[in-house]
Amino acid sequence: MQHEWAVLEPTTLTERVYDVLRARIIEGDWGSGNFLREKEISGKLGVSRTPVREALARLAADGFLERIPHRGFKIPHNSANDLLDLYPILAALEVLAAAEGFKEMGKERLDALRSINESYRAAYALQDPKEGVRLNNQFHNLLTVDCTNPKLSQMILSLQAEVFRLECWALVNIHCWDVSIREHEELLNAIESSDYNEALKILEKNRSMTVHDFSNFTEKETD
Amino acid sequence: MQHEWAVLEPTTLTERVYDVLRARIIEGDWGSGNFLREKEISGKLGVSRTPVREALARLAADGFLERIPHRGFKIPHNSANDLLDLYPILAALEVLAAAEGFKEMGKERLDALRSINESYRAAYALQDPKEGVRLNNQFHNLLTVDCTNPKLSQMILSLQAEVFRLECWALVNIHCWDVSIREHEELLNAIESSDYNEALKILEKNRSMTVHDFSNFTEKETD
DNA sequence: GGTGAGTATATTGCATTCAATGTTCAATGT
DNA sequence: ACATTGAACATTGAATGCAATATACTCACC
Numbered sequence: 001m002q003h004e005w006a007v008l009e010p011t012t013l014t015e016r017v018y019d020v021l022r023a024r025i026i027e028g029d030w031g032s033g034n035f036l037r038e039k040e041i042s043g044k045l046g047v048s049r050t051p052v053r054e055a056l057a058r059l060a061a062d063g064f065l066e067r068i069p070h071r072g073f074k075i076p077h078n079s080a081n082d083l084l085d086l087y088p089i090l091a092a093l094e095v096l097a098a099a100e101g102f103k104e105m106g107k108e109r110l111d112a113l114r115s116i117n118e119s120y121r122a123a124y125a126l127q128d129p130k131e132g133v134r135l136n137n138q139f140h141n142l143l144t145v146d147c148t149n150p151k152l153s154q155m156i157l158s159l160q161a162e163v164f165r166l167e168c169w170a171l172v173n174i175h176c177w178d179v180s181i182r183e184h185e186e187l188l189n190a191i192e193s194s195d196y197n198e199a200l201k202i203l204e205k206n207r208s209m210t211v212h213d214f215s216n217f218t219e220k221e222t223d
Numbered sequence: 224m225q226h227e228w229a230v231l232e233p234t235t236l237t238e239r240v241y242d243v244l245r246a247r248i249i250e251g252d253w254g255s256g257n258f259l260r261e262k263e264i265s266g267k268l269g270v271s272r273t274p275v276r277e278a279l280a281r282l283a284a285d286g287f288l289e290r291i292p293h294r295g296f297k298i299p300h301n302s303a304n305d306l307l308d309l310y311p312i313l314a315a316l317e318v319l320a321a322a323e324g325f326k327e328m329g330k331e332r333l334d335a336l337r338s339i340n341e342s343y344r345a346a347y348a349l350q351d352p353k354e355g356v357r358l359n360n361q362f363h364n365l366l367t368v369d370c371t372n373p374k375l376s377q378m379i380l381s382l383q384a385e386v387f388r389l390e391c392w393a394l395v396n397i398h399c400w401d402v403s404i405r406e407h408e409e410l411l412n413a414i415e416s417s418d419y420n421e422a423l424k425i426l427e428k429n430r431s432m433t434v435h436d437f438s439n440f441t442e443k444e445t446d
Numbered sequence: 447g448g449t450g451a452g453t454a455t456a457t458t459g460c461a462t463t464c465a466a467t468g469t470t471c472a473a474t475g476t
Numbered sequence: 477a478c479a480t481t482g483a484a485c486a487t488t489g490a491a492t493g494c495a496a497t498a499t500a501c502t503c504a505c506c
Binding site for chain 1: 232
Binding site: 233260261262272292294295 | 487488497498
């Protein structure tokens with residue numbers, strides 16, 4: 001048999017700028033409220049303003065930036081409310097995506113999920129909030145990755161990234177990890193014993209769990 | 224009390240081009256698979272390629288166009304599958320949005336919804352498929368318009384527009400209108416008698432109803 | 447001292463130009 | 477006749493320059 005030939009996807013500068021900026025925004029490299037200046041970014045990346053503008057526009061369309069006409073693109077003001085808005089949406093969509101996937105989940109996937117959850121537990125023991133947020137995100141990501149509905153899959157990925165960014169920012173407020181970790185276990189056990197309705201119920205509960213005790217949290221402005 | 228002063232939103236050419244193109248795409252002015260040429264559009268609108276490019280990029284991000292690097296933007300291939308993918312998502316999100324709204328729905332809104340549904344029935348009697356699609360969309364739109372979750376609201380609006388475009392295209396295949404109309408009535412009655420759980424169940428069923436009998440439907444290519 | 451007009455500066459929006467890529471089609475060789 | 481090559485063309489991608497808009501600042505005026 002011949003070698004498998006990987007197809008060379010045609011790419012553009014805009015695409016690469018988008019990837020770079022998206023990663024940095026999610027990592028929280030800019031404080032909320034800060035404007036991303038086209039000239040500064042294009043200078044640092046060594047490209048013209050055009051691909052930067054296009055990348056910023058895409059990021060705004062994806063919800064990672066807020067666009068203000070004639071003023072620019074800025075990191076949206078982080079707020080607990082945004083998380084409260086996102087959780088129920090993500091819960092509904094993840095349940096929808098997982099509904100089919102659960103039935104065909106093999107042992108290797110269950111093991112991978114258990115492994116992630118164990119790392120999650122370790123991060124909890126070490127009080128490493130950023131790592132915990134990352135692992136929780138990874139867990140949910142792997143749970144819904146084989147969704148056969150492409151539109152749904154794409155929406156979930158985008159929302160998970162947005163939630164990830166906000167949770168990275170709100171680190172200290174993500175508590176109750178022990179509950180979250182226990183729920184993940186129960187979820188996997190339910191899947192393993194083919195109790196899919198129970199699994200879906202747990203998943204929905206798990207996604208909205210962190211909602212509590214956000215109420216008295218207000219943002220520290222940076223602009 | 225002073226007059227209400229509508230804030231003058233600063234606008235851009237890109238924005239206006241976006242609105243124009245979006246409306247035309249939804250109306251089905253281009254056949255599926257056709258490329259939208261930047262030069263042609265900018266010429267007809269009397270602007271340069273730049274705002275057209277930005278508008279097209281936004282439309283692609285919103286799912287109204289498919290972007291192929293170095294080739295251009297084209298109308299996505301319509302397919303029944305896309306509708307099948309969208310319906311369950313929209314069902315889940317509309318249920319989520321409506322869950323709160325139902326409880327505070329006043330009489331004037333119920334009347335408005337009934338009125339739309341009557342027009343829907345009239346369109347059915349006249350066998351006017353496009354008008355029916357439009358009214359069904361309007362019904363669902365008004366049902367979820369007061370959603371207090373801005374992110375959810377925005378997602379629903381975008382999905383409703385995409386479904387609208389596809390349903391306009393698939394006109395002949397939207398049948399079972401009588402069932403849809405009856406369900407709308409039952410939905411409104413359930414809301415009126417404060418039976419919200421029942422209302423939500425009907426809404427979800429209604430959104431996935433048109434799914435049947437699409438299976439043997441294949442697209443006529445145009446490129 | 448505070449307020450407001452007017453100017454200067456910074457930044458985005460748009461147009462234009464050039465470069466890179468993809469496509470078409472005729473010429474060439476087998 | 478068919479496949480392949482390469483050149484002409486069309487189209488998008490990116491860079492540059494200019495115009496429009498927003499903000500910051502200065503200075504006169506109350």
